[in-house]
Amino acid sequence: MLKNYLLIAARNLKISPTYTLLNIAGLALGMAGATLIFFFLNHHLATDRHQPNADRLYRVVLDLHLDEGIVHESGSAFALSSVLGRDYAGVEKAGFVRKIPMVTFSAGSGQATKRFMEKDNVAYADQGYMQLFDFKWLGHNAVKSLQEPFTVILSQKLARKYFGTEDVTGKILRLDNAHDLKITGIIADSEHPSDFQFDAYISLPTLKTIEPSNWISDYGWISSRNYTFVRLASGAHAARIEQLITKNGKTYYGDNAPYFRHHLQPLADIHFNENYDGKIRKSILWILGGVGGFLILVASINFINMATARAVRRAKEIGVRKALGGTRQQLFWQFTCETALVTVLAAWTSNLIIIPLLTPLNNWTHTQAFQFSGLFSLKIAVFALVIWVTIILLAGFYPAVILSGFNPVAALKSKLGPRQVGGIGLRRSLVVVQLAIAQIMIIGAMVMMLQIRFFRKADLGFDHKGVIKITLAKPGQVPVNRQSLRNDLLQYPAVKSVTWEHDAPTSDMGFGGSVRFDNRTEWEKFVIKNRYGDADYIKTYQMPLLAGRSFSDRDSVPEFVVNEEFMKKLGIRDPEKMIGKMMEDGASGFQGRIVGVVKSFHLKSLQEGIEPCVIYARPDQYREVAVRLDMSNFWQTLARIRRTWEAHYPGEVFNWEFADEKIASFYDREEQLTNLIRLFAWVAIVICCLGLYGMVSFMVTEKTKEIGVRKVLGAGVDNILALFGKEFLVLIVVAFAIASPLAWLIMNKWLSHFAYRIDFHWWLIASGGLLILPITAFTIGFRVVKAARMNPVKSLASE
Incomplete structure (x- = not known):
């Protein structure tokens, strides 16, 4: 039976290639957009979640309670790290790491010496830090070597970069052309996203020689580059450790102790908490998740509109099937199989859309979230299955119920009206939903683009144009x-x-x-x-x-x-x-x-x-x-x-950059979101156009004879266009009325995160409707003009 359903479904799709291609294109775009968003969300939500005992890992952060307010600091002092691991019973292990903003390494000797500059991927670390996080060692575990000065552990990426091989244990790297470091171990490149895995770990005792100061014992040696991590014992509570640190505060900070309030920040919170230099707000991820859901919804609405628009043409087919004994249940599964087949073809097509976009999206978002190998991961497979089932339920259930419920006599006599094929009111409502979603995304993209432009053009209080910065050797x-x-x-x-x-x-x-x-x-x-x-x-x-x-x-x-x-x-x-x-x-x-x-x-x-x-x-x-x-x-x-x-x-190494490039990098996070929203806004618009085409196709089919009569009585193409244009203009206005307050609330919420922001003028809200209007007019006009030019004799002869 299933084979028969699929065979008939394939024949029906082949008979109507335009309908099939439009449905596949709409669903493929929606699925591609949702899948790419899933890649991005999965990358951020999975950051550092692979670490062992992640639920017991915390970073020690600091709040400075001043008279003018609270200043948040993500860093802490090494002195605090050492006492946490020694004096606090609830702390199972403590580790310390200090990020190095830039460093030069020299490999080789004599004329064969090669020099490299590294930025933000090198750190000083102690033994405890390396034991808290997950590292895969290539060869022996060299974590104990970090107790000795002038040792370094490299990633396999840097080992290959510097020496062309991973077998480099025992070789020498020269640090900043001043200190020799012995390579004591190699770690595998991480396969998981992490905020705290570097490509080179220099032993912390090395710092004592390079920067001779009281950093070991000074609790005030706090920097946003110094991080203390702890793993709590099973059953220990972070709040209790925080209370003990506060209780001992006078020992650490003397009379200034009341200003210092340390907290244990859960590992799962670090990537998302902007107060402590988080990379991205979770609210942004939920916005993008909502966009992905909207794309699936818009694509499903497309399918419903075009399936019901085509229903009249299939009326006789359904009537014949019922007259020959076909049951409603059989017809329901027949149409459901058609939806499933279209969805499978759309899923395959979506991969053809996704693959060329992977590299550009990685460049846009400055991440490695979009990987070709990710298409074959279990998470993507489960996600694709969920999307497939969701689309079948959303897009296939309603048309299947409507089509399988046709009265066979009315179907064979071609006397099916709007009520029998699902009602034009519902389809109008679905189109309004599509248009509203598209307008919200258009408004959102425009507000974000203008805010980023404001960031880049704003007067910072000095002139950074025409300034280059050369990094010191x-x-x-x-x-x-x-x-x-x-x-x-x-x-x-x-x-x-x-x-x-x-x-x-x-x-x-x-x-x-x-x-x-x-x-x-x-x-x-x-x-x-x-x-x-x-x-x-x-x-x-x-x-x-x-x-x-x-x-x-x-x-x-x-x-x-x-x-x-x-x-x-x-x-x-x-x-x-x-x-x-x-x-x-x-x-x-x-x-x-x-x-x-x-x-x-x-x-x-x-x-x-x-x-x-x-x-x-x-x-x-x-x-x-x-x-x-x-x-x-x-x-x-x-x-x-x-x-x-x-x-x-x-x-x-001669390494330079424009000063304004570095300043522009502060807004990478907002630019990532803007680029993604702008891309998916256009995807939504394209899908929306396909939905409008489906809707107007249904209306043209319903009014074929009316159009013929009007043409016989002297109506021109412009009159026919006005007939349909009035109705869609009403739909756009209704969609605008729904989209405007929603867009206002969402974008005002987004703008509230910035101390300096653009004014949210009325014309930004109006832009959604103004942009969607010509797109709608073109889509509708293309289909209506085609119908308006049809010979009225042909449309009336079928009576």
């Missing part, structure tokens, strides 16, 4: 002859200014802390952020001075330049009153004089408000050179800069 170790490099670069007419710095004014730099102003005995009740550069820092970034001058970088009493927000926090309105005042920077311990006040600028992305800041010289923290250029002959100038750089750093 050995961060923090500025050569004595840095003035010589500056002078050599300034010989080129296109070079306007040069400054040594830690980072640009707007950056992810997290240095900062308490401040004491004007020789006061008490520290201020707010914290400040620090920016480090030499005397030309303000000139290079063209930061407007409100009073005073730039600081000097001589080795005498430190000089500070503060921003306008710092002045406002102190309750001072006149910038001139800041000049000459003394201050102490708690982060560095430097005491000096304020010599200038600059206009407030954005230290981080526009998602956050402006913070008080101090700028001063600190050569031990410089890690790059910023160069302001005349961009008229950029590539020739860059080649000259490269030659000069290599003359000062022979054989080192």
